[in-house]
Amino acid sequence: MVLGIASVPMTRMLQLAWTGVFPRKQVPDRSLLDPSVYPMRVLPQDLDLLMHVNNGSYLQLMDVARFRHVAEMGGTALGRQKQFGAVVAASTMKYRRSLKLFDRFELTTRVLGWDERCFYMEQVFTRREKLCARGVVATRFLHSRTNDRIMPATVVELLAEAHGLASPPESPALPDDVAAWARVVDVAPRGRVTV
Template identity: 90%
Template sequence: MTRMLQLAWTGIFPRKRVPGRSLLDPSVYTMRVLPQDLDLLMHVNNGSYLQLMDVARFRHVAEMGGAVLGREKKLGAVVAASTMKYRRSLKLFDKFELTTRVLGWDARCFYMEQVFTRREKLCARGVVATRFLHTHTNDRVAPATVVEALAEAHGPHNPPESPALPDDVAAWSRVIDVAPRDTTARERVDA
């Protein structure tokens, strides 16, 4: 419950924009494992990782100016898909870092990597595909539109191009069907 309150607080009172923080810069959030994060085996529950990632993503977006932009443009981000890999357990009161970064985007989604480390050792890695929706109409907003709006809000900058997605993320996005669909190939199959 505390993580949900933390998420609500982060959404209602977002952090201020960090000057110079761009869309492709990572953010590092230091956190501590709390009792409500644990499962019966006394390590962080797999569902708790997702809540921790939500809090860090909200913070990351706010630090690049996205919270203010979202309110102005009536945009909201939703998770389209996520995947996790667990390496080492995090236990009660462990202090850890959660690094969030945008890996890239395509015509449908942004792809973000979130890495949990403790004493510089990998504990878990999550990849999240995120879509933006108009908060009043629920219509999808193309990532290119969001990138342009962020670039415009930061001054006279050209919007960055998406880096090439890592091979594993690109393959994952196709397998779970969040990547742009090849309509010509689909039309040939349907014919």
């Protein structure tokens, strides 16, 4: 029984590792602000004792979808070249409807915007076009060797350059609920930013 409990999240962790080591190819014309939709299915290891997707499993599924999203916009290759990667600074979830064993669902990931400190992403779980859960994630980019923070504006400029754009896009205004959440969890800018 101990082995069974310990191995529950293993498949999603392997999926995440696979996604990181062998990322998807860049999707032509996929921009920073375009959403990506990942069709998935609930597996036995995603479930808890109530036989619906465990709250922790949602976060693992979101990790896998974010890696895929970044790869599809060309961010994985760019991160390897420039030696930086994304880490989660904060996340929040709202659960609406349960997902159960072998349910097919879609996980839509999109960048809502960015500021001087973080990128803000929304990840929405839907089944038959009905909302099941919504997550908001604040991510930071760090240099893989020095652990120095890479400013979001720098990442946006590098992505724009890689896509052949004359100028980088501007961040859309964050939705009010996301901006308020970022302030409450202390990931929003604190005033004057130093590089």
